[in-house]
Amino acid sequence: MGANDGRVLEEGSAEETILRVAGKLRALSNSGLYFADNPYQIETFEQMLALSAELTELVDARPLAEIQRQFFDDTRYVSPYVVVDTAAFDDAGRILLIQRKDNGRWALPGGWCEVNELPADGAVREVWEETACRVALSGFLGIFDNNYHGGGGLHHLYCLLFAARxxxxxxxVTRETLDVGWFTPQNLPWDALHAAHPARIRFAFEWQQEPSRHPFYDLPRGHLHPTWQHNTRQE
Amino acid sequence: MGANDGRVLEEGSAEETILRVAGKLRALSNSGLYFADNPYQIETFEQMLALSAELTELVDARPLAEIQRQFFDDTRYVSPYVVVDTAAFDDAGRILLIQRKDNGRWALPGGWCEVNELPADGAVREVWEETACRVALSGFLGIFDNNYHGGGGLHHLYCLLFAARxxxxxxxVTRETLDVGWFTPQNLPWDALHAAHPARIRFAFEWQQEPSRHPFYDLPRGHLHPTWQHNTRQE
Structure with missing residues (x-):
């Protein structure tokens, strides 16, 4: 995510809220621009997009013009992006973690899924690229929504979490990492983890004890949309 | 996906291959443009992007100029997009299907996940928007990669499949659907299903019989990337 350049906001909830609101505003503007059928709508949605960039600038070190350029060049961000993380265990039951170069925090190996790549192949590849270890997948642990696990950034991310042997x-150590190693729950750097990772690492250790457990997903918050889409024709 | 406008290619594997290759080429070009640090690289990746558009035109009814405009305006397509589908069952064990307006095929209710929305909320919302039924999620069934289940289009999609009561x-019937209804495995229109849906509907019925079964994911194909990312510093 964009580094904080010394403005008033600290890392944490205010910054995350701003990014979440700005991201949603941006996506709504992009959807609106896609379906717009008159110049007035286009103007309205472009103004919303500009507001989203303005909001983003509060917590992003880049100049406003650069953020605006990005937002106006990429008006197809309407859906969350997808990343993959892997909880790889060795025979002693230890978990493989990396220390990220961008922020010095510890995390599971993982990253963007690539176009034309299976999620499962992406999970194996990211471990390979970031640690030079070969792993075999042993299960799918669940979906972690970064909006609810502290991994906020410019884009809303869904993380697909795999387990592996x-x-x-x-x-x-690779050029993306500062350090790498195997950890037990006892010696793991819990206080130095990347924000989104404690929940998924805890879940992975629980799953390792009880592999029959159901995959994790964040429970519905239950905000249904209005009924405007329904017409009156019954089946 | 883009309609075939009467050119030589039929729906099916050749068209899917072209879209898959064009999509990958496009994503590689976009990644390349992002990391490019000299004009020669930029020119190379822009040429690749133009080739991707040219390839896409073979199976897309739109004029080449329009496809090119889309591809050059949206150079941030580097990762698959994510959609959600829901297998909702009634008390009699029947499954809820919709008939899509765009191609007349039957499918599970589902659609794009929205920015700032949980996958689980998206699953409930799509059923609500497309059928006016309220459902409660009962499990997560797995990830289906559309590249391997016949749902090809302009973008590579991962489908997150939920079960619900x-x-x-x-x-x-809504303005997105031609028809809607409850089906048993026996009276379900298997031959009129949208290409990607037989596998996930079969899995959903199997899961309904045995809810303890593990979530589905497409097994790794096992193509690891080369080792160029690794330096020689050992842990």
Whole structure:
């Protein structure tokens, strides 16, 4: 996410709220622009998009003009993006973590899913790229919505979490990482984890004890949309 | 997906291959443009992007100029998009399906996940918007990669599949649907299903019989990336 350049806001809930509101505003503007059928609507949605950029600038170190350029060049951000994380265990039951270069926090290996790649292949690939270890997937643990697990940024992310067994290789520091290693729940750097990762690491250890448990997903908040879409024709 | 306007290609594997290759080429170009640090690289990736548009035109009814405009305006398509589908069952064990207006095929209710929306809320919302039925989620069934289940289009999609119980409401035809109804495995229009849906509907019925079963995901194909990212520093 955009670094804070020293303005009033600290890392944490205010910054996350601003990014969440700005992101939603941006997506609504993009949907609106897509379906707009007159110049007035286009103007309205472009103004909303400009407001979203203005809001984003509060917590993003880049100049407003650059944020605006990005937002107006990319008006197809209407859906969350998808990333994959892997909880890889060795035979001793330890979990594989990396220390991220961008912010020094510890995290599960993971990253963007790529176009034309299976989620499962992405999970194996990210472990390979970030640690040089080969793993075999052993299960799908669930979907973690970054909006609710502290991983806020410019885009709303859904994280698909896999479990895996270590197959081969000693973890190696790569150019994306500062450090890498195997951890037990006892010696794991809980206070130095990347914000979104404590929940998924805890779940992974629980799953390891009880592999029959159901996959995790954030329970519905229950805000249904209005009924404007329904006509009166009965089945 | 883009309609075929009468050119040589039929619906099916050739069209899907072209869209898959064009989509990957487009994503690679977009990543390349993002990281490019000299004009030569930019020119190379822009040429790749133009080739991707040219390829897409083979199976897309729109004029090439329009496809090019879309591709060059949206250079942030680097990751698959995410959709949600819901297998909602009534007390008799029947499943809720809709007939899509765009192609007349039957499918599970579902659609794009929205920015700032939980996957679970999206699953409930789509059933509500497309059928006017209220459902309560009862489980997460898995991830279905549309590249491997016949749902090809301009974008690579991951589908998150939920199960749900019917709570309230008679299914109603909406402006997105031609028809809607409850089906048993015996009277379900298997031959008139949208391409990507037989696998997930079969899985949903199996899960209904055995709710303890593990979530579905497409098994890794196992193509690991080369080792260029690794340096030699050992842990």
């Amino acid at each position: 270590h197959v081969e290789g000693t973890p190696i | 019917h709570v309230e409401g008679t299914p109603i």
